[in-house]
Amino acid sequence: MASRSSSRSRGRPGGRRIAGSVATLALAGSLLTACGGDSGTPTLNWYVNPDGVDTFRTYAEKCSTDQYDIAVQQLPSSATDQRTQLARRLAAQDSSTDLMNLDPVFVAEFANAGWLEKVPDDLAGDITDGGDYLEGAADTVTWDDGVYAIPLWANTQVLWYRKSLAExxxxxxxxxxxxxxxxxAADKEGGTVGVQANKYEAYVVWINALMQGAGGDIVSDTEAGRDAKVDLDSDAGRDAAAVIQKLADSKAAQADFTVSNEGTSLGQMFPAEGPGEFMVNWTFVYANYKGLVxxxxxxxxxxxxxxxxxARYPQTVExxxxxxxxxxxxxxxxxxxDNGDFAMEAAQCITSTEAQVDLAVNDGLMPSTNSxxxxxxxxxxxxEDLLDLYRTSVDEGGPRPKSPFYSQxxxxxxxxWHSPTSVNPDSTPKKSAEYLADVLAGKRLL
Known part of the structure; x- marks a missing residue:
């Protein structure tokens, strides 16, 4: 717990230090407040992912008011561990879980379980009316004809590359x-291709994008829950597997291919020797390299x-x-x-245009609104052409399956599909389809 003055207005931290015994009394009172004392100012716990934490802390201060304080609680680094921690709290009906940073794939599961407060109709209409919010971002917060979260930033992947290598x-x-x-191209010129192929969520992001680029999906009819249609054993699944197999068998595969993640391939773009790489990765990349000149x-x-x-994400099928x-x-x-109304008000401050701009400029995390x-x-x-590419990629991109059983x-x-070096178009899609169908039907365990 941390002591804070409650005399502040939205967007403007306030209060001052007081010396002597009065300060001691103030500290004791604020500690009771942070712990949820009945007569004190309530503290809203905001569970955040590790990206942009300094900016989140700034907005926890800015969005605190005379009526409530906001305290940042940091989640683990991996999306899987973030989901696990939040799901455990919500399943236990934890009243201190007020605000949450949610990976888009959590929304359907949490909403279906009754763990999320529905967004008020007027705000929900603003999100989904096709006006300010990017279409791809708005789609991530809907489930069963309702809106259950507010987009903060909208991420996407583009193809990063050395111009000299491509030329x-x-x-x-x-x-x-x-x-x-x-x-x-990378194979011919002695370059490499950076991807995310470790056994974790981002590998599924790659597989899903490859399949959608071939006109397919991992699963469809997801609102049927466990009865969703498994589409892995398809031409799209085989096209996706063929890309992974080709990279695995080429000299363009990076040395750590089977354990690669968003960070491992960054150093291959500007090596001390060699032509560099092509790399699919998220929007943070530009700000990252700009700060490392x-x-x-x-x-x-x-x-x-x-x-x-x-450039735009590569095509699976020409x-x-x-x-x-x-x-x-x-x-x-x-x-x-216990403070749902305050939390919903705070969520709107946290997702303000100002906050989105600061996340973009400070952390390379791009906005969810056109404004x-x-x-x-x-x-x-x-x-400007990079910003246009980001926006187009979000609006014309593909989400992962929106399902209450997405974790499974x-x-x-x-x-x-892991290891990627074992992927085979003739067997992997079929084997994975059978396994996933059995998992959803409860016939096999993960």
Missing amino acids: AAGLDMSQPVTWDQVID GKPGGPADEQQFEDLGW GEASKPPIGGIDIGVGAYS AYEKVAATGDFP ISSAVQSV
């Missing part, structure tokens, strides 16, 4: 490129930073539009919170 390989990056072309792991100088390029992954963070209010994007563009901190779906897919 040497003869790739016209102004036109859509396929996974086959990217792998062949002249430092270990980053571009040697501004000229090398200018060699960083970006001529069929890719479906870039959609991620991000949505803010949910716990259904069992915030316009303000980010006005800062000049990001190239993801784990079942990981179990069969």
